[in-house]
Amino acid sequence: MKSIRIGTRNSALALWQAREVARHLQNNNYLTEIVPIVSSGDKNLNQPLYSLGITGVFTRDLDIALLNDEIDIAVHSLKDVPTQLPQNIEMIAYLERDYPQDILIRKESARNKEFHELKLATSSLRRRAFWLRNYPTTDFSDIRGNIQTRLQKLEDGNFDATILSLAGIKRMKMEIDYEMLPLMISAPSQGVISVAGHTDKPEINEIVRQINHNPTQICVEIERNFLSTLEGGCTAPIGAFAEIIGDQIRFKAALCSLDGKNCIAVDENFVYTPTENFGEKFAKVVLENGGKELMAEIKSQI
Numbered sequence: 001m002k003s004i005r006i007g008t009r010n011s012a013l014a015l016w017q018a019r020e021v022a023r024h025l026q027n028n029n030y031l032t033e034i035v036p037i038v039s040s041g042d043k044n045l046n047q048p049l050y051s052l053g054i055t056g057v058f059t060r061d062l063d064i065a066l067l068n069d070e071i072d073i074a075v076h077s078l079k080d081v082p083t084q085l086p087q088n089i090e091m092i093a094y095l096e097r098d099y100p101q102d103i104l105i106r107k108e109s110a111r112n113k114e115f116h117e118l119k120l121a122t123s124s125l126r127r128r129a130f131w132l133r134n135y136p137t138t139d140f141s142d143i144r145g146n147i148q149t150r151l152q153k154l155e156d157g158n159f160d161a162t163i164l165s166l167a168g169i170k171r172m173k174m175e176i177d178y179e180m181l182p183l184m185i186s187a188p189s190q191g192v193i194s195v196a197g198h199t200d201k202p203e204i205n206e207i208v209r210q211i212n213h214n215p216t217q218i219c220v221e222i223e224r225n226f227l228s229t230l231e232g233g234c235t236a237p238i239g240a241f242a243e244i245i246g247d248q249i250r251f252k253a254a255l256c257s258l259d260g261k262n263c264i265a266v267d268e269n270f271v272y273t274p275t276e277n278f279g280e281k282f283a284k285v286v287l288e289n290g291g292k293e294l295m296a297e298i299k300s301q302i
């Protein structure tokens, strides 16, 4: 049989994640090939991106490569994947989530500062809002780029610390001091590697479905249904985390104003039933309890 072409972005983290998917497929005796996609621009597509439903900045090049049959599957950090997938693209598998949390990384010179004294660098509305909820006077700078770039900017820049995903740090095997941040609720589906495929390739999708981790799928679907019900296409400070504890699911989530002053939170334990859309249900509760007005306020501010 031909090897399965695994498309990935070209960053160190993305390549690690693609190799992780390859490893799972190889364990099931399938041949794989990693295909790094640099940036295909919009080449070879005879339709405009919007008409295909292609939106995500991190996912668009891989979506195009899938639709052009340059790859069989695409590996993503699920949290970077828009909740609305393009036409003819479907999520096929989710690997087991390992480290969902956000962490604080500070530079040596800020070692002895209290949390409320730190100057922080993050471009995430969610990380900013959840931090401000606890430390409202904190000064923020923007920081962008992959993990390595951000850590370099932390060393060079005029700020004390940054907030990153623990999953990324663990995957890159970085020997670095960090602090857990229980004040944060992670981004919906943070720490989960997902595999997307083309709806016209049922044989490949069937093979890839075998590496799916069902408990992870259950949790991220709740988180992402919560997100998509709240957002309606707009980005907002939203954290959502579901985990299976015994025979129950614990779901913690919050929608916050940009300054963190107004947060509408959810903290629920329930028995899972596949027929019920819990994410949507809890999002509707949030919307009815001031979330609708808060979303409108956020949309007008960003």
Ligand SMILES: NCc1[nH]cc(CCC(=O)O)c1CC(=O)O
Residues within 6 Å of the ligand: 077, 078, 079, 080, 147, 163, 164, 165, 166, 167, 168, 189, 190, 191, 192
């Ligand atoms: N948007 C950036 C991004 N997308 C996925 C990860 C790491 C892996 C993950 O958290 O799923 C990161 C880095 C970060 O948030 O620190």
